[in-house]
Amino acid sequence: MPTVKEIIDRLQELLNLGFNPTNEVILDILQLFENRLNHIGERIIHSFISIRRNETHDEFYRKIVGEAIKSERNLKKTEVLNFLDKMIGNKSKFIFMDAMLLFREKSSFRSIGGTKIINSVQPNSKINFHYYKPLLFNLTFYNWILVKFTENSEIANLAFNDILETRISLDICQNTKEFSSCKFIGAKFTEICNIFKVYCNIKNFFIVSHLELLKKVSHEDILRPLFEFYLLDIFDLPTTFKMPMQIADDDNIYVKFKRKRKKRIMIKEQKLEWLIAIENLHKEIVKKGNSITETMSTKFRNYIEDLYDxxxxxxxxxxxxxxxxMKNSLNIFKKIKL
Known part of the structure; x- marks a missing residue:
């Protein structure tokens, strides 16, 4: 087995011939040796760090992680992710999070609208097919997050936000002519629906701010878990939707959680946030009447009205x-006391 010095010497020869050790090339090599990373991976990665000496270790790993998690990367196994996690060590969570945030900042779908695009589309209207927002990361990474960092991590919440945005954009685009004629999106439909269900089955990731995104949604696979299970469960009311959601057979969905899903513990302030949001949406419906269809799907409206009742x-x-x-009185008392 070659030593680090021998690998570096060989790489230097290649560099002299014009070889460029880009992030993509390094990841290709790691994938090529993914079944032998426990034996030779450390030597490979240290060799590349040595020849890219102008970068700090954190910068190097952030770029390599970014290459590993992007949606275009055909990552079927978790060996490379596990290897990078091991090599990074204690900073792993922060490096992976930074790489994800960098993707969101650079994503053209974010810059041209992202959630703004979703909110600008009229229900049942003819929309531009480019409003579809692909997943930012590959499916293996989404699954690996739940195993490595658990569903209660900030990384998992960030991943769900991206999955939800994509699932919503898919729902809005689904009835368009462009969608039905696009084989690529059709092939992705099951994958996107499945990973959304995987996350929904693990935990209630929904937060109050998601309601604004969900206004134009019509598909019950998105709305029912929230309105017929999670929100009723939050307020200790009988649920009307059966969980977990059924997932179609898919080789990409390898996370099989057998443990019972734990009820999300909600603090009092969070329950108040949900109540205020639901009440405000109901007031909006009452105020605008039938014209509310310009900003809200009929199904979303019905769910809000039913839940409000x-x-x-x-x-x-x-x-x-x-x-x-009581809060208002307390605030007044504090001001008087001051």
């Missing part, structure tokens, strides 16, 4: 009003 009948909005009045 359930929560109102259970007295949650009376409790909300009492809580807000």
């Amino acid at each position: 359930i929560l109102e009948n259970e007295g949650f909005f009376e409790e909300l009003q009492t809580e807000l009045e």
Whole structure:
């Protein structure tokens, strides 16, 4: 087995001949040796670090991780991700997070709209096919996140946000002529739906700010988990949707969680946030009447109205009003005391 020095010497010869050790090339080599990374991987990576000496270790690994997680990278196994995680060490979580955030910042889909594009599209209207937002990362990475960093990590939340945006854009584009005629998107449909369901089955990742994204959604696979399970569960009400969601057979979905899904623990302030958001959406529906269809799908509207009625009948909005009045009185008292 060659030593690090021997590998460096050979790489130097190649550099003299015009070889360029780009991030893509390095990842290709790591994938080529993915079944032998435990034996030779460390020597390979240290050799490349040596010839790219103008970069800090963190900069080097951030770029290599970025290459490993991008959606175009055909990563079927987790060996390379596990190897990079091991080599990075204690900073692994931060390096992977930085690489993900950098992708979001650079993504043209973010710069031309991302969520803004989703919110600018009228339900049931003819839309530009380019409003479809692909997943930023490869499926193996999304799955690996749940295994390595767990569903309670900030990285998992960031991953779900990207998955949700893509699933929503897919829903909005689904009925367009361009969508039905595009074989590439059709092939991706099952993969995107599956990874969305994987995350939904693991945990309630939905947060209040997602409601704005969901306004134009019509597909029940997206709306039912939130309105018929998670939100009812948050307020300790009987759920009407069965979890986990069924996932179509797909070789890319390798995460098989057998443990029982834990109920998400919500603090009082978070419940109040949901109540305020639902009440505000209901007020918007009442105020705008039928014209609300310009900014909200019929199904989303129906779910909001039904949930509002359930929560109102259970007295949650009376409790909300009492809580807000108490907070207001406390704030006034603090100001007087000062």
